[in-house]
Amino acid sequence: MAADSRRALALLALAALPWTVLTSGDLVFAWGLATTDPIHVTTLSDYLLVYTQGLPNRLLAWPVAVLLYLLAVANAALGTVAPEREDRRVTGGLLALAGVSDLWFALGLRTPGLLAVPVGTVLLWTAACWFHWPDLRTALWQ
Template sequence: MADLDFRRPVALLALAALPWTVLASGDLVFAWGLASLDPIHVTILWDYLLVYTRGLPNRLLAWPVAVLLYLLAVGNALLGTLEPNWEDRRVTGGLLALAGISDLWFALGMARPGLLAVPVGSVLLWTAAWWFHWSDLRTALW
């Protein structure tokens, strides 16, 4: 039986509460949606995907891809908590690293002259991959 240590999956899930991309305009991009502060408005990811993406360049679709990779990593970590044989920790770490790359691509796509986009999520996702999965990723890479 698994030890049911939920600290790692909860820590990974907590990343959804932090902004992944911070725009100098005051907009914050979270895993769950986009929050605009002037005027105050929230666009959830679902609406972004189904309502607002028509005609957008592909680089702006990197945000939903990052969220999908992140959710797969969280799900894999939860499976590993329930039954250790159900998770390959290298996959979880790799998914987090790829989600960070995708978030960086999104932030670069949002940046334009006069508008800074800071990819906070990339740093958070890569830090989580390093903190929880560096030894797993190291064995996969070398």
């Protein structure tokens, strides 16, 4: 398997891992929110179309993070079929920005007695550095 294909698959696999872990036992994934008591799943589309009316803007950072992440995955997938068409700086930058947005979401969930751990921020930033640090370095310091 080519390096670009492995990279695209690794980025896609991030959707299977929780992005925000709450001390209440709830897990926020790229695709939805899994509640453990009682067991329930709220998809991202339900969150956006049903539950977001009246929510503070900081709680909309999760869908923004997912959008940035999906754009990064799409750009990486483009790099597997047409390497000359992908700008790897864009892919790395989108991953880094998605991590910032996930962090903002996790900070927005903080309340007394509830801790939100932004696992997705660590995962997205790690992926950005692991796969795109040379690209990001040249973009930032040129």
